[in-house]
Amino acid sequence: MNPILTMFISLIATSGVFTVFLCIYAYLKRKDIPGAYTFIIYTAVQAIYIFAHAFEMASDTLAQVKGWTMIEYIGIAGAPAIGLLIVMQYVGINMNRKRISLLFVIPTLTFIIVITNDFHHLFYKSMYFRENTPFLTTDTVIGQYYIVHGAYTFGCMLAAVVLLLRRWRQTKKAYRLQLLTLMAGQFLPMTGAFVYLMGVTPYGVDPVPMLLCVTSAMYIWAIVSTKMLTVIPIAKESIFESMREGVVVLDFADRLIDFNGAMIYMFPGLSTQMLGLTLDEAWIQLSGTPFPVERSQDGEQVEMVWRNTAGREFYYQIRSSVVRGRNGDPIGSLLMLIDVTEQHLLQDQLEQLAYYDGLTKLFNRTEFLRRSKSLLTEMQRDNLPLSIILFDIDHFKNINDTYGHDVGDLAIQHVVAIVKRLEAEAPEALIGRYGGEEFVIALPGCSLEQAAILAERIRAQLAAESMSGSFGTMSVTASFGLSQAGSGQFELSGKAGQTLESLLRDADIALYQAKRAGRNQVRVFEPQAASPLLT
Template sequence: MDPKLTMFISLIATSGVFTVFLCMYAYIKRKEIPGAYTFVIYTATEAIYIFAHAFEMASSTLAEVKRWTILEYIGIGAAPAIGLLIVMQYVGLNLSRSKIAALFVIPAITFFMVSTNEYHYLFYKDMYFRENVPFPTTDIVIGQYYIVHGAYIFGCMLAAVVLLLRRWRQTKKAYRLQLVTLIMGQFMPMTGAFIYLMGITPYGIDPVPMILCITSAMYIWAIVSTRMLTIIPIAKDRIFESMREGAIVLDFADRLVDFNGVINSMFPGLTTDTLGLTLDEAWIRLSGRPFPVLRSQDGAQEEFSWRAADGKEFYYQTRSSVVRGRNGEPIGSLLMLIDVTEQKLLQDQLERLAYYDGLTKLLNRTEFLRRSKMILEQDLIGEKSTCILLFDIDHFKSINDTYGHDVGDLAIQHVVRVEKRLEADMPSVMIARYGGEEFVMALPACSLDEAILLAERVRAQLAAEPMSGSFGTIAVTASFGLTQASHRGESLEMLLKHADMALYQAKRAGRNQVQVYDGPVEATFSTSR
């Protein structure tokens, strides 16, 4: 065999090997690749064409050449139509089954015409070995149907190129590399076929099988570097980018396929460099932890908070839905993110108004009573003791009368600040503003000795920290009344009454002290607290 012929056949065989590799890869990754079976068939038909052409070139008789030509046209006829179908799927054009079948009418007729050419000679009128060439190559005298077949092949490849070029402006930069690969995968074989038909190729050899070696190498490179095939846009760009909500598209393996501009404004650190990573991997890059919302159920809704670089906190509601292919099979998921920060802040504000005191930001009386009843019920079931502590500011009326109600409000806030510092040692303590200058604490699962110790610490710290301001320095002390629930199941109202009695005992005894309820006493109380 001529060395030059050996070189050409070797190049063609290499092209066939690359194409078979692509076919096998697409089949192995079929669960992760949208439209994998279409690509498998596409590369399989190309492989048939390439290897059949290699055997044709190695043939020494016209009979052998004709047999391999029939097999060759399985690929030549079908591959351009399948390539057009892949491109249409890529750009989001879904065809009905009847229209897909229509694409293969001409290829089917072509195969029939080539197989039966000896009876009608409509495809090629004659086939012969070229003269004055260093090795045997064949040429044909074309028939009428060959023109139909050629026009269809060029039409399919040209349509694919046009569709991809029209997609250029709408394609994000992250996808343009794979778009170029797809364009070249259609344009280069089309150009090679045109040059071959013009009769200007060396020795009259068909360059398309060798060009497919280049395009197959490009596909392999694109698969490795840009994750082509596993990252195919499955959302309509115009609708996608005009959405008011943030949208993240994930493939079957939970990898980032795309996200719209709203997501960029929500999370500026989420860039196109993260495409191809799983959502958790991308989120770890962004925040140091996986994505905070589960995405296991179709239609699931959850909320999460996000702190921006400037420290501002945002709240987002997520809605997950499955993206399905033409045949209803799941090919990915769509994650919608809705900014609910305003609603969340309004809800928090309403909650504060309903449950918290405006001046001190402590629980108000109503919410304290509701929660304390629940604590008592739980401690009673668990046979634990709960302590109730009431305390109020000594001589508060005198502070208001002397300095005004503004300073009286400052005295109330001063007491809360001191108490909050000491409360850190007992995080289960619940404190509320009971009314006016009076405060109340519920101490769940707390012994009486522990409660006395906490009350004494608060009392002593208040006595040691007078309040200072433009009004001067004012000593702010408080009196405390403490009671403990027994296991007889006293009501909260009864416990509060007992704590109030102990508080008045502290007032009668000189104020600035802690008294524990030890039974009812007869007393006449002063109106000045």
């Protein structure tokens, strides 16, 4: 074999060995390498191309050359597209399967056209051995599709280089060697292919397989020195856009400079046309009002409520941070909006369970007692009266025994609905479910006479409105007992320094008197003798 040819084949074989090493390394480290399988395929197809080219150069006949050329294109057809995918993964550009498959339309057509070239000559019009060369070297007359494949190959490589160059300024110096290595991996083969097509290479030899030896060596060096495959820098833009929290960047004049995709999801009306507006101006376009909360100090948190066009409320926790320049001076601010709606809903549910009765949505006994004690203390401090109305449903046990507990629950809800209708007359009233069918109302600043009038209205409404359902029609009545804490003009029934427990006990005594008197009536507690205030 000619020594020059031996040298070329040896260089190509060395390139193939380096490439196979990279392929094996990527496979062994596949769990630690992001996008490992793409790199494995990339190095595997390059190895096929390199070794097939070496066998092509050692061939003695055109038939052998054509056979090895077909094998070469198993690798060379798709390698540029796979290389572009590797670069896109490196810079954080995600592609769905449909778009990835579109990248391989031309490489697939290239391979099919190459293996069927003898039938149409779209790729090579002819192939022949060169004359006056120290060893057999083939040359070709290219066909129309060769131009398509060449343009696509150069396009993929150029796009990869451009993507890497765009990341240069955003990449820390520690990772720029990785960028240089990846750019060389695309730029050197592209340059070699261009020189080969210009026909200025020694003896017409394709330099690309030998240049891949250089790029493979650079990859191995970068893997060892910068952990190129296992440690990949993430672009700031990728972090910014992938954050689940909404982020707004403002300049020193509170103008909108940037925001991420999460903000658009949270506030669908937000658009890039608002960039340059102040935050208040942008918010007026969104909701008709300025930004609803004041910006907090650096690191502090505030909360805002947002109601969307469907009327649903969202709660956002806002964290503000100062953005400083290189000299440490403030140059703007950054707002991070965290969706805490679910936490609010959970908190509301826990509050409902802790403070409210599940059937009636009134205060439960514990919460009513807690609030009423505070109210009583306040009224005594201001020398104002506090009246208590205690009432329960008449013959409730008979309702449960005759119709069942479901109808009993309906009776309770029927009573509560009527009581709530009269809330407008006493907006400060506290209403609670005191027991099973027993209810209690605390009326701050309300005299005993006023409380008796309100109780009588409730009683009359209950007596007048029957309850209907699948069980038929049923009249639901209730009995009422009243007491009062107060001083001065309430000497007859109010006692200074009364406790809530004594007030409730007095109201219970009056309620018992109403029951004994025939039910469906209002009685007020009197210390000396029980006599109805209203009959």
